[in-house]
Amino acid sequence: KQHLVQDPVYHYTAHLMSHFHICSSDASMEKAVSCHMGGVQRLSCENGVISVVAALYGRADRETCSEGRPQQQLNNTECSQQGTVDVLRRRCDGKKVCELSVTDVESPDPCVDTYKYLETSYTCLPASHLVTCEHSFAHLHCDEGQAILVYGAHYGRHDQTTCSYRILASEVQNVYCSRPTSKVAESCDGKSSCTIRASNSVFGDPCVGTYKYLEVAYICQCKQPK
Missing domain, CATH: 2.60.120.740 (Rhamnose-binding lectin domain (RBL))
Structure with missing residues (x-):
């Protein structure tokens, strides 16, 4: 389940969702990955609006954003910044286009000496x-x-x-x-x-x-x- 209670509008939405269902819901999963610290991540929906499903700032595997990086910077695959998905949802949910600086989620450093990335999974809701x-x-x-x-x-x-x-x-x-x-x-x-x-x-x-x-x-x- 998605935990949306930190923001009033999401808490309200989660409550109403238990009583209603969308009449038609064709939503494809999209993914955005930003490898460069200080870079900008862009989410966009050609049709519908953004719904952030999951977001990770840190490292969950040794392959993503690994090119040119020494092995010791890739070994920690259990590194994640708490609250990243909440930041993405507050900034991007309900918009057609959303741009977010990676610096908005990279402090405090969740794992020093590990090369990190921002990965966001989202759907485009037919809204x-x-x-x-x-x-x-x-x-x-x-x-x-x-x-x-x-x-x-x-x-x-x-x-x-x-x-x-x-x-x-x-x-x-x-x-x-x-x-x-x-x-x-x-x-x-x-x-x-x-x-x-x-x-x-x-x-x-x-x-x-x-x-x-x-x-x-x-x-x-x-x-x-x-």
Whole structure:
């Protein structure tokens, strides 16, 4: 089982999953491996949104990222950084594209003198991906007999192009202020339709002076027969 209780939105999702199931779920497993410390790992879904299944920072075998490395740096195959999967889930779940610096998970060093790597396994869930600019309303909707299950929601900004039309350049410069929120799940999960405003009054202000947007990934669920 996946342990999702460290973040409110994931705890909410795990609870709802016990009562509903996805009406259609074609999800293929993807894997990303980053060998270079200080490098960037990129997860992406052409269709659907990211769902991190497992993540390892450390070493679990002698073959992965071993080229040009002395044997003594590969011998420890029971090395893993605690909490790596939680970091990946908070940063990437519910997004179509996610980039993460390996430095975000490499401290403290889980095994000195061992050459480590970041390996992430994820699926692309067939979810709807909704982007709503600040001060506008997000409308989530499912067909009759289905219910909304919010998989991930982030409020802030992580690029300079989304929701940038007629916005001052200075208001789209900060691309490191997007943060996860459980408020969309709390308001919309279990309903057939839901409207929520993308505003600081609802989500707080993660970056003053930056024009923000709300990203929501949600699934339409069918109630399980009793």
